[in-house]
Amino acid sequence: MFGDFFSRALIAGIGLALVTGPLGCFVVWRRMAYFGDTMAHSALLGVALSIILSMNMTLGVFAVAALVAGALIVLQKQATLSTDALLGILSHSTLAVGLVLVGFLTTVRIDLMGFLFGDILAVSVDDIVIIYGGGLAILAILIFAWRPLLASTVSPELAEAEGLRPEASRLVLMILMASVIAIAMKLVGVLLITSLLIIPAATARRLSATPEQMAVVAAVLGAVAVVGGLFGSRTWDTASGPSIVVMALIVFLVSLTVPVTRLYGRKAPDGARS
Template identity: 85%
Template sequence: MLDDFFTRALVAGVGLALVTGPLGCFVVWRRMAYFGDTMAHSALLGVALAFMLSLNMTLGVFAVAALVAGALIVLQRQATLSTDALLGILSHSTLAVGLVLVGFLTTIRIDLMGFLFGDILAVSVSDIAVIYAGGAAILAVLILGWRPLLASTVSPELAEAEGLRPEAARIVLMILMASVIAIAMKLVGVLLITSLLIIPAATARRLSATPEMMAVIAAILGVVAVVGGLYGSLTWDTASGPSIVVMAFIVFALSLLVPVGYFFGRKARHG
């Protein structure tokens, strides 16, 4: 079954969507979209360092994304600049440094457009194994830590009063985002990863009554975006990664035609 490149792309994309949907809910609830962009932009620096040091690319991207998250936490504690300013500095600096380092790799042929916008049609069986193994681990952490993660998202003060350690929950979410970016980079590229995290979750927010329902609907909508985007790419010969994001946006635009609370009555307060 996995001998066909399009089937491999579908299997890989569905596996990724099942992870980015629930995790994207926390990105939306915590208003971490710009943080997601920052970590995604740092992925290119991880790629360059992986090539320079002969490291596994996925591990290189994860390491750099995790270091950027750690740097943000340290800089935030100094309280000398606002969070959005720090994110802007880290985002553009890591992307620029990554591009400069790529320029020094004259002996290695790097598909820069592939890393920026992804090439899900080139996914291999080993890539699928990484996606599903990593995705299963991420989902397991989300499920096991759902209560403290959700409580610290709704009210960090209340979560701390209950002994749930909201700062630890924040660090866990950052690590999970670094992990998703590392496994998703090859599929949708560093410039489109955040879109797959945010758009299905934002759409699900309008159609769900509880946080748990929102996570499930976000995963389903992510799968719809992947399948619809890939078949659209096959039909009209368009770039696969951007086609997936366009499909996700179309679903979001259609959801705007549905009144909030149409399916479940009064809108639930979940972020």
């Protein structure tokens, strides 16, 4: 009924959504949307360096995103600039340096629009293996580190008092985000990755009673956005990546008509409170 390329896109997109949903909850709770943009913008620099150094592109993007996360932590300890100012510097600088390096690669043909906005319809079987293999690893780490991550999100001071090392939890979260950006870049592009992280999680926040429920709902809503966006793209011949994000936005707008679900029985992360 559907072409192989469309079926592969559905499988890959759903696999990605199942990872970005739960991870996006922490992005929303910790108010890290701008950090997500910074990591996504650094992906283009990772692409350029991967080509220059003849290395695997996914690994190159991950390495650069992880280095940017580490640079942010080091610069924050200097306490000379606010976090949002540091993020602005890193975000626009990495994007600009990446674009400049791409401009120097005159002997290599680069689909810049594809990297910026993605092309999920061009996903291959190897890409699907990377998405599901990397996604399972990310989810396994997220589940294993769920308690310290959640505790340090609710109260870093209390988490530190309990010996849970909130700084280590924060570093783990940054590495997981770098990993997601590396495997998601080809699908939705560097400019749309943050949307897939934030919108389903923000929608799930209104519909969930516990942090765990929010993570599951966010994953489901992300999958709905992928399926709806791809079918919309197929029907109206629109760009697939932006169509997925538009579908996620539609789901969010619809959720605004639903009564807010209050979080009962336990303290939730500040960003998850209704």
